[in-house]
Amino acid sequence: MKNSKRIFALGAAAVMTATLFAGCGPKDPAPASGDEPEAGNDYKIAVVPKMTNIGWFQRMEVGVNEYNETHGTNYVYRGSAEGADQAGVVEQLLAEDWDAICVVPFDSESIAPVLEKAREAGIVVITHEASSMDPKYFDYDVEAFVNADYGTHFAEEIAEITGGEGQYIQFVGDLNSVSHNEWCDAADAYFAENTTMEKVGRYETGDDTTSSYNQTKELLQSNPGIVAIQGSASTDVVGAAQAVEELGLSGQVAVVGTSMTSIAGQYVESGTIQTFSVWDPAEAGKAMIEMAIAVLDANAAGTELDISTLSLDAVGYDTLTADENIPTVLYGNARVDVTTENMADYDF
Numbered sequence: 001m002k003n004s005k006r007i008f009a010l011g012a013a014a015v016m017t018a019t020l021f022a023g024c025g026p027k028d029p030a031p032a033s034g035d036e037p038e039a040g041n042d043y044k045i046a047v048v049p050k051m052t053n054i055g056w057f058q059r060m061e062v063g064v065n066e067y068n069e070t071h072g073t074n075y076v077y078r079g080s081a082e083g084a085d086q087a088g089v090v091e092q093l094l095a096e097d098w099d100a101i102c103v104v105p106f107d108s109e110s111i112a113p114v115l116e117k118a119r120e121a122g123i124v125v126i127t128h129e130a131s132s133m134d135p136k137y138f139d140y141d142v143e144a145f146v147n148a149d150y151g152t153h154f155a156e157e158i159a160e161i162t163g164g165e166g167q168y169i170q171f172v173g174d175l176n177s178v179s180h181n182e183w184c185d186a187a188d189a190y191f192a193e194n195t196t197m198e199k200v201g202r203y204e205t206g207d208d209t210t211s212s213y214n215q216t217k218e219l220l221q222s223n224p225g226i227v228a229i230q231g232s233a234s235t236d237v238v239g240a241a242q243a244v245e246e247l248g249l250s251g252q253v254a255v256v257g258t259s260m261t262s263i264a265g266q267y268v269e270s271g272t273i274q275t276f277s278v279w280d281p282a283e284a285g286k287a288m289i290e291m292a293i294a295v296l297d298a299n300a301a302g303t304e305l306d307i308s309t310l311s312l313d314a315v316g317y318d319t320l321t322a323d324e325n326i327p328t329v330l331y332g333n334a335r336v337d338v339t340t341e342n343m344a345d346y347d348f
Contacts (some may be wrong), residue, residue: 017231043099043296046088047285050173053081054207055263056234056281057104060151063282066287075289078253082105083174090114099296100124105133107176112137124299126292128284129179133327142291144279144316145214146173147179151186153335154256157275158187158228161254166193166227169219171240171257173233180232184257185229189250200226207237207289209263212239220247231257234264238274241267261338261347268340278346279316279334282332286314294330 047064049057050081057079064077080089091114093101101123105111108130115137116260129136131147147161156284159169170187172180182203191197200223212235219225220243229244231237237257241264248271259276267273290312298305307330311318316334323329336345 005012005283010173013099015310035254036301041077042071042073043075044097044293045100045102045289045291046093046098047077047102047288048074048086048093048104049077049079049081050086051081051207052079054235055169055260057327059260060104060281060285062348063285064289067284077285085108087111087114091120094118094121094123098123098323100126100292102126102285103130103218104284105129105130105161105178107174108133108178109176120323124287124295126295129177131323132178132182133246135326135328139295139328140291141329142284142287142312142317142320143179143331144284145327146331147182148186150189150335153337154183154230155187155190157256158230158254159191159195159197161256161274162197162227164191164197166222167198167200167225168221168228168230169216169226170175170202171215171232171236172202173205173207173211173236175202175204177232180282184230198222205233205239207233207235209242211237212236213243214239215229216240216243217247220244220249220253223274226253228254228256231259236258238263238267241272244270245270255269259342266348268314268338268343275337277335277337279336280347280348283314283316283334287312287317290314290317291330292295 021273023302049060051057061077064075068075069105076090077121079087086106089109090103093115099117105127118125125138128276130141131143172184173329188199203215216229216239231240237255237259241255244250244255255273257276258278262277264273264276294305307320310320317332320330320332336346
């Protein structure tokens with residue numbers, strides 16, 4: 001049934017494209033999260049974020065909706081407010097007839113067996129922020145950049161601000177989060193080789209601002225030698241910056257990591273966060289969908305993908321580089337470093 005549906009979908013996509021260029025009337029609106037796609041649309045694809053209640057993944061939902069509006073599709077964005085529930089969300093999808101599931105893993109250990117079951121059921125699995133997972137759990141993993149380079153960049157920023165001396169702490173959304181720990185591991189390696197900095201510890205925040213705030217306040221009060229904080233989840237540096245300001249340590253403790261202008265902008269303006277890095281979650285969502293379609297099209301045609309010529313219709317993913325050791329892990333070039341000078345250009 002899946003092969004016949006894919007062949008039908010290819011034909012439907014061609015008709016849809018012709019209709020769009022003919023200037024036909026308005027398209028049907030995209031469904032709300034959890035709704036089924038309407039019959040006659042392209043493949044049946046679901047995008048599952050780590051969680052739905054933070055700005056980062058709300059921005060990813062914007063990207064999925066924009067993709068649907070542009071292409072006349074009804075791909076679904078479905079998730080839970082709690083990252084711990086993600087495996088259950090994907091498990092529920094397995095009971096339905098999906099062509100592809102795109103996932104940003106929250107806890108790689110809990111999601112891995114569910115993704116394996118999806119692939120065994122013939123569902124194409126595309127991941128994001130999962131490059132160090134066993135490749136048997138996905139068809140392709142699409143990364144915004146090389147994760148080690150991203151973590152090294154944070155370490156370089158911290159070393160420049162602090163002079164490479166003092167103690168530092170790291171926050172990750174989850175201690176089993178693949179990408180977050182890769183960034184921190186790369187930073188640790190840089191610090192060990194190029195500075196005299198000492199790590200106090202790596203702490204889990206659950207992607208929660210209040211958690212990073214409370215832990216930062218406690219750690220700074222008990223460890224006065226801390227001069228830098230590296231945050232991984234978009235909310236980490238926000239909570240950390242709030243604590244740093246309340247303790248009167250702005251300018252004395254460097255706060256560097258991943259975030260978004262919509263939640264971190266005030267701390268960049270105050271100087272507590274000198275810079276943060278970001279890639280647009282909306283474009284990442286589009287990139288996963290595009291990758292899923294490319295795999296499904298190749299499967300339907302009985303051909304193999306040529307990554308060297310593949311260009312995804314998403315900013316930062318127009319060219320892809322395959323990992324030397326795991327060719328199904330693909331790297332884009334989507335990292336942006338945000339400061340007061342360019343923050344208005346990345347106002348999301």
